[in-house]
Amino acid sequence: MKKIFLVLALMVVVVAxxxxxxxxxxxxxxxxxxEYKLLTEKIIPEFEKLHPDIKVVETQVNYDDMRQRLIVxxxxxxxxxxxxxxxxxxxxxxxxxxxLPLNKAxxxxxxxxxxxxxxxxxxxxxxNGNYYGLPLDTNTRVLLWNKKLFEEAGLDGPPETMEExxxxxxxxxxxxxxxxxTDQWGYADYGLGPWNSIPWIYSFGGYIxxxxxxxxxxxxxxxxxIKALETFxxxxxxxxxxxxxxxxxxxxxxxxxxxxxxxxxxxxxxxWPIIKGxxxxxxxxxxxxxxxxxGSKSVVGGExxxxxxxxxxxxxxxxxxxxxxxxxxxxxFVEVSQMPVRKDLVEDPIIQNHPYFHxxxxxxxxxxxxxxxxxxxxxxxxxxxxxxxxxxxDYNPDFALWEAAMDIEEVLSExx
Amino acid sequence: xxxxxxxxxxGFLFVLPGLLSYLIWTLYPIIKSFLMxxxxxxxxxxxxxxxxxxxxxxxxFHDDKFYTALINTLKYVIVTVPGQMIIGLxxxxxxxxxxxxxxxxxxxYYLPVITSWVVVSVLFQYLFATRGGLxxxxxxxxxxxxxxxxxxxxxxxxxxxxxxxLGIWKGIGWSMxxxxxxxxxxxxxxxxxxxxxxxxGWMLLRKITIPMLRPVIAxxxxxxxxxxxxxxxxxxxxxxxxxxxxTQVLSSYMFKExxxxxxxxxxxxxxxxxxxxxxxxxxxxxxxxxREIY
Numbered sequence: 003m004k005k006i007f008l009v010l011a012l013m014v015v016v017v018a019x020x021x022x023x024x025x026x027x028x029x030x031x032x033x034x035x036x037e038y039k040l041l042t043e044k045i046i047p048e049f050e051k052l053h054p055d056i057k058v059v060e061t062q063v064n065y066d067d068m069r070q071r072l073i074v075x076x077x078x079x080x081x082x083x084x085x086x087x088x089x090x091x092x093x094x095x096x097x098x099x100x101x102l103p104l105n106k107a108x109x110x111x112x113x114x115x116x117x118x119x120x121x122x123x124x125x126x127x128x129x130n131g132n133y134y135g136l137p138l139d140t141n142t143r144v145l146l147w148n149k150k151l152f153e154e155a156g157l158d159g160p161p162e163t164m165e166e167x168x169x170x171x172x173x174x175x176x177x178x179x180x181x182x183x184t185d186q187w188g189y190a191d192y193g194l195g196p197w198n199s200i201p202w203i204y205s206f207g208g209y210i211x212x213x214x215x216x217x218x219x220x221x222x223x224x225x226x227x228i229k230a231l232e233t234f235x236x237x238x239x240x241x242x243x244x245x246x247x248x249x250x251x252x253x254x255x256x257x258x259x260x261x262x263x264x265x266x267x268x269x270x271x272x273x274w275p276i277i278k279g280x281x282x283x284x285x286x287x288x289x290x291x292x293x294x295x296x297g298s299k300s301v302v303g304g305e306x307x308x309x310x311x312x313x314x315x316x317x318x319x320x321x322x323x324x325x326x327x328x329x330x331x332x333x334x335f336v337e338v339s340q341m342p343v344r345k346d347l348v349e350d351p352i353i354q355n356h357p358y359f360h361x362x363x364x365x366x367x368x369x370x371x372x373x374x375x376x377x378x379x380x381x382x383x384x385x386x387x388x389x390x391x392x393x394x395x396d397y398n399p400d401f402a403l404w405e406a407a408m409d410i411e412e413v414l415s416e417x418x
Numbered sequence: 419x420x421x422x423x424x425x426x427x428x429g430f431l432f433v434l435p436g437l438l439s440y441l442i443w444t445l446y447p448i449i450k451s452f453l454m455x456x457x458x459x460x461x462x463x464x465x466x467x468x469x470x471x472x473x474x475x476x477x478x479f480h481d482d483k484f485y486t487a488l489i490n491t492l493k494y495v496i497v498t499v500p501g502q503m504i505i506g507l508x509x510x511x512x513x514x515x516x517x518x519x520x521x522x523x524x525x526x527y528y529l530p531v532i533t534s535w536v537v538v539s540v541l542f543q544y545l546f547a548t549r550g551g552l553x554x555x556x557x558x559x560x561x562x563x564x565x566x567x568x569x570x571x572x573x574x575x576x577x578x579x580x581x582x583x584l585g586i587w588k589g590i591g592w593s594m595x596x597x598x599x600x601x602x603x604x605x606x607x608x609x610x611x612x613x614x615x616x617x618x619g620w621m622l623l624r625k626i627t628i629p630m631l632r633p634v635i636a637x638x639x640x641x642x643x644x645x646x647x648x649x650x651x652x653x654x655x656x657x658x659x660x661x662x663x664x665t666q667v668l669s670s671y672m673f674k675e676x677x678x679x680x681x682x683x684x685x686x687x688x689x690x691x692x693x694x695x696x697x698x699x700x701x702x703x704x705x706x707x708x709r710e711i712y
Binding site: 069070073076077078079094098099100183245248249253376377379380383386387390391394395 | 460461462463464465548549550566567569571572573574657658660661662663674677678679680
């Protein structure tokens, strides 16, 4: 009997010393993408070579199913050790203590690493004194302008200021076949939520929340924020902005841009492969979003890499998270069109020589993150509704935004 | 005596699987939802939930968005339940006339029932698109009924229409199938006798077919009403509740509160009220249809 125990005890010790620690990694890289191929064929195997004691088991989840999966797994306490998560979810899951605060768990290392990241993407991990992740990849939206339509209208280049922008939008809207209905629009987008409206609001010099994310009144309804909405509303009412912004259906922004229906659209870096995939001959021209009183500002998108607070392999998970944000890995991902989050890659030739990343990287220098706040989903819907109220239901812009201010204040008070 | 006992046990064992699944998958979630609705519920099991009594319900009764969602859901039921049944009945009657290729048409009308909600919702989004949508093309360019494209999904007063049309279109097949089964059960002699008495087609339908189908109609009304209250995917995909929450229904609003905003207690309160409404309506309908007339 004693012998058996001894053997068992020995086995436990052996596994603990020489055993391989397994960590799970959930991500939303689509399985037919170059990113997925790189991750599974190169990045993970190399990590395992560097850390023979750690094995990474990756699971691909469709973006549309990820949120559901995270919620269900939170309830059952069965989250993956490491997760690549949409930046706007991080504060929400951090707030319910599902994610590991990295600045508390690994204070020395975290503080050393922190400054290597671009500030916009890094800010998306922050909530209430804690950093709940490391930025992993980023993106933003820039202006796409149709050179052919610009030349037809006698314009020689993309608008650089807000005044030029508004002017060009009007010049580029036409009824080509003379049936009394517009068939070419100056500008198109596919919604009125903050993802769509932030470039307008912030370039006009407006805000949604104050810099500390604790106040809305006087910011979301500042004169500049109102002016942005007013300008957009007037353009829409006079027929210069396509109906797609209010969900009217019709030709999508990418297709419309390639088919010379929309002279200007605003889009992320993925527009390039999507448009080129459907219209290989389309000419795509990127430009910074036109600068207003607030400069040229756009909106930050992307993903963070987070560690589950439930994880039993936090150290191994941290090693993997650090590796994924390292110079080599970030650089490798650039080649499969993932934009890096590290400062030391901005000036790197790999970005500078990339066919279109440089405009996006330039735009990122000033891009605004959607306020990292656990109530963001509610704030997002309030902003969306306020813009819809003004644009669909003809509310006065300053009243619509005053209402939004009141509603956002109520959301903010929920988290005090 | 012993045999009696054994038979009882056997009976019990036969219903046991059904009973268990009912207890686990139906009764337990209902009770759990009710309990959740009394808390500020946190999905992280390590964080204790804060008991808030009935305050979720108090908030709910003052919530304009809840009433909008409730009214939209009721409207959806009122429009789509009769819509499906009337068209379903007409098609069923036509398909019992002995037309050529009857089976083929039955299959054709049933096809929408088994297609995916998500796929057909996306399809309807295209059909009702302002520019280049098939519906506007038909109305404007082919039939000349309108002279400007209708902005179906962009206006509050028209955004619900595509969702109604989808609901009816997708449900006709099921209604037709149940009516077909019901029609088989009506004795032929009744029609023959009525014809001898000089009844025309319309009178046959009104005085024989519809009264004889009463139990089928009752069954369909209850089932389709419950189904109608559960409308979700078409709204979620086609409009997402917009523009300006004008197409928000109970289930989409509940989903938003719970899964987007993490207000799980509040979402559970919506679910409980939702359950009570559907349960009450189904009971009333059952009572109303209980009176037999033949």
